[in-house]
Amino acid sequence: MSHPKEIVFPAINKSVIRRLLLRNDTKTDFAVKLRTNSAALVIEPSQGFLRSGRTQSVSLRLDGTYKASKQKQSIEIYCRPVNRRTEAECRRWLLTPVEIGESSKQLAQTLRIKTSTGFTPLEVTLKGKFYFDRIILVLRWIINLLEC
Numbered sequence: 001m002s003h004p005k006e007i008v009f010p011a012i013n014k015s016v017i018r019r020l021l022l023r024n025d026t027k028t029d030f031a032v033k034l035r036t037n038s039a040a041l042v043i044e045p046s047q048g049f050l051r052s053g054r055t056q057s058v059s060l061r062l063d064g065t066y067k068a069s070k071q072k073q074s075i076e077i078y079c080r081p082v083n084r085r086t087e088a089e090c091r092r093w094l095l096t097p098v099e100i101g102e103s104s105k106q107l108a109q110t111l112r113i114k115t116s117t118g119f120t121p122l123e124v125t126l127k128g129k130f131y132f133d134r135i136i137l138v139l140r141w142i143i144n145l146l147e148c
Contacts, residue, residue: 011115019123031090040066073113
């Protein structure tokens with residue numbers, strides 16, 4: 001599955017690890033931040049660079065003993081394109097706390113966190129091209145406006 005809308009963990013009372021694979025099929029490098037609203041989920045690494053043509057593995061550890069809140073739990077994936085001109089700014093963006101510095105324009109994907117008593121895959125793959133294209137189009141539009 002290349003464009004999932006959710007990641008499913010087993011509904012058990014212990015810590016469980018799943019793997020999220022971020023695949024960048026574009027010719028553009030990206031700075032990526034992952035943020036969650038779930039106190040029971042630990043994301044490692046939660047930020048970094050995703051080079052063009054590469055895949056990055058992200059570990060997701062869900063504490064099944066944690067009392068779930070009624071709020072819908074999710075993972076938000078933010079990204080910014082990186083080139084020679086934007087690399088320094090992207091490095092600063094990665095160093096800012098996860099709760100600061102993201103905008104809806106940088107949101108590339110949201111995954112719902114679910115639990116199930118049935119089969120749960122050990123890994124989920126997100127193909128970057130589908131989600132990053134929206135950001136690239138916005139940036140090209142901005143560059144065209146600046147050049148006029």
